[in-house]
Amino acid sequence: EAEVAQSPRYKITEKSQAVAFWCDPISGHATLYWYRQILGQGPELLVQFQDESVVDDSQLPKDRFSAERLKGVDSTLKIQPAELGDSAMYLCASSLGRGQRELFFGEGSRLTVL
Amino acid sequence: DAKTTQPNSMESNEEEPVHLPCNHSTISGTDYIHWYRQLPSQGPEYVIHGLTSNVNNRMASLAIAEDRKSSTLILHRATLRDAAVYYCILRGQTGANNLFFGTGTRLTVIP
Numbered sequence: 001e002a003e004v005a006q007s008p009r010y011k012i013t014e015k016s017q018a019v020a021f022w023c024d025p026i027s028g029h030a031t032l033y034w035y036r037q038i039l040g041q042g043p044e045l046l047v048q049f050q051d052e053s054v055v056d057d058s059q060l061p062k063d064r065f066s067a068e069r070l071k072g073v074d075s076t077l078k079i080q081p082a083e084l085g086d087s088a089m090y091l092c093a094s095s096l097g098r099g100q101r102e103l104f105f106g107e108g109s110r111l112t113v114l
Numbered sequence: 115d116a117k118t119t120q121p122n123s124m125e126s127n128e129e130e131p132v133h134l135p136c137n138h139s140t141i142s143g144t145d146y147i148h149w150y151r152q153l154p155s156q157g158p159e160y161v162i163h164g165l166t167s168n169v170n171n172r173m174a175s176l177a178i179a180e181d182r183k184s185s186t187l188i189l190h191r192a193t194l195r196d197a198a199v200y201y202c203i204l205r206g207q208t209g210a211n212n213l214f215f216g217t218g219t220r221l222t223v224i225p
Contacts, residue, residue: 004157033212042201042215043158056210091157098211100146105157 002026004106006092012112018080021109025074025094031055033103034067034077035091043091049075050098082113118202123220126192134187134219136202141182144207149176149187151198152218158201161187197223 005024013019025032030051035043046065048056051072060067064083069075079086089110093103119137126132138147149161162169162176164185169176175188189196201218205211 035215040217042199042217045212045214048210048212056212093157099207100148100163100205100211102160102163103150103158103213105159107155108157 002104004092004094004104006090006106006109008109009107010110010112012114013082014114015084016081018078019082019086019111020079021077021090021092021111023075023077023092023094023106025092026104028096029094029104030072030097031095031101032069032075033093033095034075035093035105037089037091037108039088046077055098079111082111084113087111087113118204118216120200120202120216120219122217123222125222125224126189127224128194129191132189132192132196132221134189134200134202134221135184136186137184138202138204139183141204142206145204146207147176147178147182147185148203148205148213149174150201150203150213150215151196152201153195153198158215161200163205192221192223194223194225197221 007022032049034046037043046060047067049069067077089108091108093105095101095103148163150158152158164176177186199218199220201215
């Protein structure tokens with residue numbers, strides 16, 4: 001069964017360092033999402049792509065976070081510089097399209113900022 | 115986006131049915147009701163969704179109140195593997211129509 005691949009699975013970094021997460025969605029899925037999940041809370045949407053275009057990045061802290069999906073396939077989420085409050089699970093999801101189509105989530109990348 | 119209200123936690127005995135409630139009194143006429151669940155140390159997974167009529171699939175059933183202000187996710191026979199956080203989410207039909215998760219209901223299944 002096709003899955004959303006994410007790496008790294010775990011990342012420990014010091015504050016002020018740069019961090020990057022990678023996501024490979026299910027083949028053929030045009031819509032890609034990045035969510036952040038702080039321990040004990042539900043996932044919070046950071047950015048949504050439709051193919052290579054950003055559809056919604058209203059909740060992305062653009063002073064330090066950036067996301068790209070250059071060829072409309074895989075995607076990278078970057079944080080620079082990392083802050084202590086960025087410690088969280090970063091989840092990538094994909095879907096065939098928008099509308100009511102289900103989202104398929106990866107296992108996530110757990111970030112710890114020291 | 116319209117909000118949902120769910121109990122923080124619920125318990126169920128293994129092999130018994132579970133009814134997970136969700137209130138969404140400000141739902142609009144075009145919002146769909148989606149349910150996702152998140153098993154420990156995993157990303158969320160889709161469970162079911164509906165608009166007005168009750169829905170069934172291999173995982174669960176979704177019962178939607180006639181006025182659509184509430185809904186209930188029904189697991190017909192709870193197993194230990196069903197222990198998870200269950201999220202009830204309203205999803206619009208226009209614009210980005212993203213999924214906005216709340217804090218969900220943590221279901222504990224007792225052997």
